[in-house]
Amino acid sequence: MIFVMMGPQACGKGTQGRMLSAALGIPLVTNGELLRNLSDTHPYKKLISSQMNKGELVDQKFVAQIIKDRISKPDCANGYILDGWMRKDIDLDYFYPPLDYVILITLPREESLKRISGRRVCDLDGKTVNILTQDPEEFEYCDGHLSQRPDDNENAVNRRLDIFYTDTMHVINQFKAKNKVIEVSGLGTPEEVFSRIEEQLVKKGVPLQ
Ligand SMILES: [Zn+2]
Incomplete structure (x- = not known):
């Protein structure tokens, strides 16, 4: 089965994506990771590195191609989970994932802001805590x-959240109209959030490992 993780900043979709990947035995395909791990010989490496270094958004046409290459690998044959795709309508023009469900993790705006205000990066090992x-x-x-x-x-x-609540919600609403959105609250511990996702998946008849 094919899933797409979605939700506002700091909703925890990366963590939930990893938990879902383990529960379903299918890979999590994260845009950021794909782009960071491009090999030096990849035809888009130079272009994408220069866009990333300048702090520009990477051209979605290229990102779409990199995702398509990744999901054509054998480990994605039984399905995969995307994280970071279709933040805007235009993404769908480049790649429209044949998805079963969008997993939407909601979070009040104040909670996104609060969680991000606690985020720190270590100058020694680069870890985010x-x-x-x-x-x-x-x-x-x-x-x-x-x-x-x-x-x-x-x-x-706030600017990133504005984009989520306008552009990305517009994409999500199209899938809601098709009954393809599983929506859960992102409040609480990762285990609490994941049990909400599991409960919805069981209701839809999705087999969990
Ligand atoms: Zn450190």
């Missing part, structure tokens, strides 16, 4: 200095 939601023992052992990423400031986050 959350000082509001994580146990300090998980990051205080490191001598690195934690700082906020420039694009995690409130204005920048």
